Amino acid sequence: xxxxxxxxxxxxFKIYPNGAEALKNxxxxxxxxxxxxxxxxxxxxxxxxxxxxxRELVPSKGKVKVLGKDIASMKRRDVPHFRRNMGLVFQDYRxxxxxxxYENIAFALRVIETPEREIKRxxxxxxxxxxxxxxxxxKPVELSGGEQQRVSLARAIVNKxxxxxxxxxxxxLDPDTSTDIVNLLRVINLRGATVIMATxxxxxxxxxxxxxxxIEGGIMTRDELKGVYRHET
Amino acid sequence: MRPRTCIYFIGEAFKSIYRNGWMSLAxxxxxxxxxxxxxxxMLLNHNLNFLSEDIKSQIEVIAFVDESVTRSxxxxxxxxxxxxxxxxxxxxxxxxxxxxRLKDQLGEQGYLLEGYEDGENNPLRSSFEVKSQVPEDVxxxxxxxxxxxxxxxxxxGSEVVDRLFTxxxxxNWVGLAFMTALGISAMFLIANTIKLAVFSRRQEIMIxxxxxxxxxxxxxxxxxxxxxLGLIGSLLPLVGLxxxxxxxxxxxYLNIPFLPMVPPSLVxxxxxxTLSLLGIGxxxxxxxxxxxKFLRV
Numbered sequence: 440x441x442x443x444x445x446x447x448x449x450x451x452f453k454i455y456p457n458g459a460e461a462l463k464n465x466x467x468x469x470x471x472x473x474x475x476x477x478x479x480x481x482x483x484x485x486x487x488x489x490x491x492x493x494r495e496l497v498p499s500k501g502k503v504k505v506l507g508k509d510i511a512s513m514k515r516r517d518v519p520h521f522r523r524n525m526g527l528v529f530q531d532y533r534x535x536x537x538x539x540x541y542e543n544i545a546f547a548l549r550v551i552e553t554p555e556r557e558i559k560r561x562x563x564x565x566x567x568x569x570x571x572x573x574x575x576x577x578k579p580v581e582l583s584g585g586e587q588q589r590v591s592l593a594r595a596i597v598n599k600x601x602x603x604x605x606x607x608x609x610x611x612l613d614p615d616t617s618t619d620i621v622n623l624l625r626v627i628n629l630r631g632a633t634v635i636m637a638t639x640x641x642x643x644x645x646x647x648x649x650x651x652x653x654i655e656g657g658i659m660t661r662d663e664l665k666g667v668y669r670h671e672t
Numbered sequence: 673m674r675p676r677t678c679i680y681f682i683g684e685a686f687k688s689i690y691r692n693g694w695m696s697l698a699x700x701x702x703x704x705x706x707x708x709x710x711x712x713x714m715l716l717n718h719n720l721n722f723l724s725e726d727i728k729s730q731i732e733v734i735a736f737v738d739e740s741v742t743r744s745x746x747x748x749x750x751x752x753x754x755x756x757x758x759x760x761x762x763x764x765x766x767x768x769x770x771x772x773r774l775k776d777q778l779g780e781q782g783y784l785l786e787g788y789e790d791g792e793n794n795p796l797r798s799s800f801e802v803k804s805q806v807p808e809d810v811x812x813x814x815x816x817x818x819x820x821x822x823x824x825x826x827x828x829g830s831e832v833v834d835r836l837f838t839x840x841x842x843x844n845w846v847g848l849a850f851m852t853a854l855g856i857s858a859m860f861l862i863a864n865t866i867k868l869a870v871f872s873r874r875q876e877i878m879i880x881x882x883x884x885x886x887x888x889x890x891x892x893x894x895x896x897x898x899x900x901l902g903l904i905g906s907l908l909p910l911v912g913l914x915x916x917x918x919x920x921x922x923x924x925y926l927n928i929p930f931l932p933m934v935p936p937s938l939v940x941x942x943x944x945x946t947l948s949l950l951g952i953g954x955x956x957x958x959x960x961x962x963x964x965k966f967l968r969v
Contacts, residue, residue: 523883533879535875550883
């Protein structure tokens with residue numbers, strides 16, 4: 440049975456120009472509406488997978504399809520429009536400190552030439568969802584880490600993408616704040632977006648009991664529904 | 673492109689120029705120097721050409737008459753020369769007149785000529801001075817006159833013009849080499865400024881890429897920044913040369929009236945076009961150079 444896969448890795452390899460094998464024979468499918476944790480130690484290949492999904496990198500061998508598009512054969516000029524269907528969240532928030540929260544989110548819409556009359560509505564909607572509507576005029580440096588990450592989440596969802604990719608979004612946050620962020624991701628997931636979150640956070644993974652894909656040394660060691668961070672051996 | 677987007681690009685470009693103030697200033701400075709020199713050379717060139725045209729139009733052929741030619745033969749010669757289609761103005765200069773001219777030229781040293789005055793002793797020849805219709809026909813005219821019986825020798829001033837052309841072309845080549853070198857350094861400075869601009873906005877560029885801004889949306893502000901640096905750099909030499917050329921022409925007209933100058937109205941239009949286009953060109957080239965290298969979007 441062929442359900443519409445949002446992401447599909449088929450025998451995918453990634454070998455960097457220096458010969459390092461970052462990914463070896465990766466196979467998985469992620470269906471629409473799933474919430475998936477991508478776990479593994481640092482340097483295991485999590486980020487490489489995320490970069491292939493967002494087409495920052497292309498697989499060296501094998502096939503990767505994201506949102507129905509083949510990553511390897513995608514033309515350069517098609518990449519920007521492809522990315523407009525996904526929201527990216529990073530560990531370091533990547534906010535612009537010289538402008539307000541509102542302007543940070545509006546920036547993401549402005550650079551894809553969204554009509555100005557839609558910008559305000561969309562930005563306020565996204566800020567409302569992450570609970571920062573009353574801080575629209577504040578600059579990122581005046582916010583806590585958790586609040587900054589919420590801004591970056593708002594920026595990722597402002598264009599209503601069908602796929603959210605979060606690379607260690609709680610990496611710089613304390614446990615309570617991390618829970619807030621993951622709860623927000625769950626809300627976004629419940630509203631229909633597929634969510635992939637690369638993480639080190641054992642506690643969160645164990646508590647949520649979502650699908651877990653584990654990568655170690657470039658090899659996929661586990662793909663488990665309702666999984667935990669690591670089975671005791 | 674939406675007008676709003678266009679305004680956004682220009683705004684971003686100016687912000688960036690302001691943010692990298694010193695670097696921008698240096699780029700503009702080199703563009704100013706380059707274009708100032710280029711403009712000066714252009715004006716100098718125009719005037720040298722103008723001058724050589726002027727000299728060419730004054731060129732005449734001098735045909736010296738053989739001593740043995742009689743008075744009636746002389747008249748026949750004169751008629752024959754006048755009938756040549758290239759000849760425009762024919763003037764006969766007798767031995768005596770030639771002697772008088774030489775004496776006038778010598779001025780105080782005129783005493784040197786004492787004892788040569790009388791017919792037999794006069795070492796000078798009588799001659800015909802002929803102006804041609806068209807300057808380019810001078811050598812042709814000279815050749816024809818040389819073949820006439822009774823003409824001993826023919827001279828014309830082409831050497832002066834040739835020499836002037838040689839000087840002009842040497843100045844041109846040296847100038848061109850110099851300006852090319854300066855132009856290249858201006859381009860590199862602009863490229864470097866843009867590189868810094870790209871570097872100082874790498875966070876913004878990263879976000880733009882992540883949210884799906886197109887390559888050209890990311891590039892435009894930098895292209896415009898380069899263009900602005902070039903354009904601003906061309907304004908100063910433009911105004912400077914515009915004003916100073918008018919002043920120089922006026923001064924020459926009053927003080928060296930016999931030196932012909934190209935009227936300002938004839939050259940300044942071309943100067944404005946050339947310099948501003950070159951400035952813009954330098955800027956765009958410089959920034960595209962940097963964007964290719966440092967902005968792999």
